[in-house]
Amino acid sequence: CSSDLSQRRFLYPADPEQFPPPGFENRYATLTDLQQLSREVYYTAIDQFQSDEKQGAMIAAWSRHDPMRQEAGLGFGDLNSDGLLTASTGADSINAWTGLFIVDDSSDSTQTPDEPGAAAQVKDRFVYSALAAGSAEIFRGSINEIHADSNLLLAAKSGVPLTDAGDCRGTGCGFVELVKNAIKQDVESGHIFDRNTSGELLLFTVKNEPGGIGIPYTLSGRIDLPFPDVYGLDRKDNLAFVANGNGGVQVLDISNVAAPYHLGYIKPDGFVRDVKIQGRFAYIAASREGLVIADILDPSMPIVARFDTLGVANRIAIEGDTLYLTDMAGEGRYSQLNIIDIADPYQPALIRSIELYPAQADRVTDGSYDVFVQAGRAYVSTMTSDQVDRPAQSLLEIIDLNRLDEAGSGVNVDISTPVLIHTHAMPDDFAARGIVVARGGVQVAAGRAGINRLELNELSILSHTPGRDQQHVKTGLQRITLELSAPLAKTTVLADYVQVLAGSATIGEDISRHFTIDFAQRNGEAATRFIEISRDANYAFEPGQQYFVTFKQGLPPLSGQALAQDYTFRFTTSVAGDADAPAIHSLTPALGGIEGGSRVVIRGRHFGASPQVFIGGQAHVIE
Numbered sequence: 001c002s003s004d005l006s007q008r009r010f011l012y013p014a015d016p017e018q019f020p021p022p023g024f025e026n027r028y029a030t031l032t033d034l035q036q037l038s039r040e041v042y043y044t045a046i047d048q049f050q051s052d053e054k055q056g057a058m059i060a061a062w063s064r065h066d067p068m069r070q071e072a073g074l075g076f077g078d079l080n081s082d083g084l085l086t087a088s089t090g091a092d093s094i095n096a097w098t099g100l101f102i103v104d105d106s107s108d109s110t111q112t113p114d115e116p117g118a119a120a121q122v123k124d125r126f127v128y129s130a131l132a133a134g135s136a137e138i139f140r141g142s143i144n145e146i147h148a149d150s151n152l153l154l155a156a157k158s159g160v161p162l163t164d165a166g167d168c169r170g171t172g173c174g175f176v177e178l179v180k181n182a183i184k185q186d187v188e189s190g191h192i193f194d195r196n197t198s199g200e201l202l203l204f205t206v207k208n209e210p211g212g213i214g215i216p217y218t219l220s221g222r223i224d225l226p227f228p229d230v231y232g233l234d235r236k237d238n239l240a241f242v243a244n245g246n247g248g249v250q251v252l253d254i255s256n257v258a259a260p261y262h263l264g265y266i267k268p269d270g271f272v273r274d275v276k277i278q279g280r281f282a283y284i285a286a287s288r289e290g291l292v293i294a295d296i297l298d299p300s301m302p303i304v305a306r307f308d309t310l311g312v313a314n315r316i317a318i319e320g321d322t323l324y325l326t327d328m329a330g331e332g333r334y335s336q337l338n339i340i341d342i343a344d345p346y347q348p349a350l351i352r353s354i355e356l357y358p359a360q361a362d363r364v365t366d367g368s369y370d371v372f373v374q375a376g377r378a379y380v381s382t383m384t385s386d387q388v389d390r391p392a393q394s395l396l397e398i399i400d401l402n403r404l405d406e407a408g409s410g411v412n413v414d415i416s417t418p419v420l421i422h423t424h425a426m427p428d429d430f431a432a433r434g435i436v437v438a439r440g441g442v443q444v445a446a447g448r449a450g451i452n453r454l455e456l457n458e459l460s461i462l463s464h465t466p467g468r469d470q471q472h473v474k475t476g477l478q479r480i481t482l483e484l485s486a487p488l489a490k491t492t493v494l495a496d497y498v499q500v501l502a503g504s505a506t507i508g509e510d511i512s513r514h515f516t517i518d519f520a521q522r523n524g525e526a527a528t529r530f531i532e533i534s535r536d537a538n539y540a541f542e543p544g545q546q547y548f549v550t551f552k553q554g555l556p557p558l559s560g561q562a563l564a565q566d567y568t569f570r571f572t573t574s575v576a577g578d579a580d581a582p583a584i585h586s587l588t589p590a591l592g593g594i595e596g597g598s599r600v601v602i603r604g605r606h607f608g609a610s611p612q613v614f615i616g617g618q619a620h621v622i623e
Helices: 031-038 130-134 173-184 401-407
Strands: 003-011 042-048 058-063 097-102 108-110 123-127 137-140 142-148 152-158 191-193 200-205 218-224 233-236 239-243 249-253 261-266 274-278 281-285 291-295 303-307 312-319 322-328 336-341 349-355 364-374 377-385 391-400 416-422 435-438 441-445 451-456 461-465 470-473 479-484 498-502 515-522 525-535 546-551 567-573 583-588 601-605 613-615 618-620
Touching: 003 031, 003 416, 031 123, 031 173, 042 435, 042 441, 058 142, 058 441, 097 142, 097 152, 097 173, 130 173, 137 173, 142 233, 152 233, 152 239, 173 191, 200 239, 239 274, 239 281, 274 312, 281 312, 312 364, 336 364, 364 435, 377 435, 391 401, 391 441, 498 525
Parallel strands: 003 123, 042 142, 137 191, 233 274, 470 567
Antiparallel strands: 003 451, 042 058, 058 097, 097 137, 108 123, 142 152, 152 200, 200 218, 233 239, 239 249, 249 261, 274 281, 281 291, 291 303, 312 322, 322 336, 322 364, 336 349, 364 377, 377 391, 391 416, 435 441, 441 451, 461 479, 479 525, 498 546, 515 525, 546 567, 583 601, 613 618
């Protein structure tokens, strides 16, 4: 799948129609000055509010400090003007500021990016809303990771050491001053939180404050964390899990968003950089310790398994029973995406490691940083240095996971497509971080290079529900939904390109006739980038059955290249049918004799009115 960088978005810190604002006339004069200020902060994270329609707002974070040099143990530290490592002093940390903004709106664009070697068709777009600017909230520190659900946004804010530095005078300070100025113009909304420099979890809810404009995020709660290093995070129900470096994984109760509190922690031996939750287990990237797995339903949250990746385990993505874990090089030379089978969380097994090394012989890998996986593709941000360890380039590797078997067959097959993000990396801007697939393209938080949008040149499946290899899907599922990278013609006969099989991907029963396949509706119109496969009322999914959905090669978009190869995904229905599946919390005693007659107590939820229990394949009497 080929792709091109088509757009870079930046945040205007002031109104371009009234620039410079009063009091700043002696410092700035033209719109070019304003655009330059927009490029002087780091765009550190991006996500999209979730919704069934895939139309939620895109939210991004900015920071005055470079999060890559702030993150410990990756070998970056501070870089001097020659791009070489120096001691990290934090001398300007008092002027570390950070905030959030909505990415979708844009008020201006220019055709010519400043970065040498950038493609001529790339457009720089600048985001601004006067009402949103007045309602903004900014914080001391650096928001490096965000996690958006349908109604709640979690932000991981790394702390900074407070120093005696005076007024902000460095790069990015003008941006911060203009943002503060806009907030001060609105006395009813917007806040400058200038006191807390600690590592924190910030919680934003979707609500409209007095004087606000319905911005889909308002700070509703916050809680300090033990260590200033705050990285990846995830949410399960009313619990938030936050990677806190030497503090392990902090587990927080957020049932009352306004008053979150510490519930416990999981403490691997390694420095924790990311955590993802699936089922009853937490999957943790613990640097040189590798992958660590903990049981979060056990009150003590014990570690139940470890897997050494041989590098610096950094960021995690999970799809179905497969976990994807990036390795940074650190002081070594490992740069790879580890693909790990977690069907049995107590025995994680390596499926394959995909090495991601520079194509040029005079480049040295700094590792694979972030990963996002969806619909059979892995998107991995990587970075390289030259022979004297100066930053050289950053890339996004797009890996076709449907071709893993080809890559492992001994034949020389390249299943990865690299896209340059930083064509010429600089000492103060050399990495791409957060990744999300949204709005029909790949969105990348690329430091001072802005929020980059990558177009997929051939028609691609971006996402679908149920997800790839998803387990325990209820049999009452009404429809299967799918998002494409480009719109189709309204006259496309979708039934010619879609097949649904039960039991097997090759010899299973073809049940396509039991489904209606059509475009989704948005505001009364056919949304030809979204497809719905709706189950007939007289057909029911079978419990505990595998189903395979195939989109066939040749599906043509309105413009661009057709779907290059068949795409098939699998999901498995719950053995509980349309009821909630049983969730076992504990079983006592853990050990017993073989003579029989032992009383076993099973605690959990959703056992139903007439449960059955089998131990070792033998049915047992239920009291």
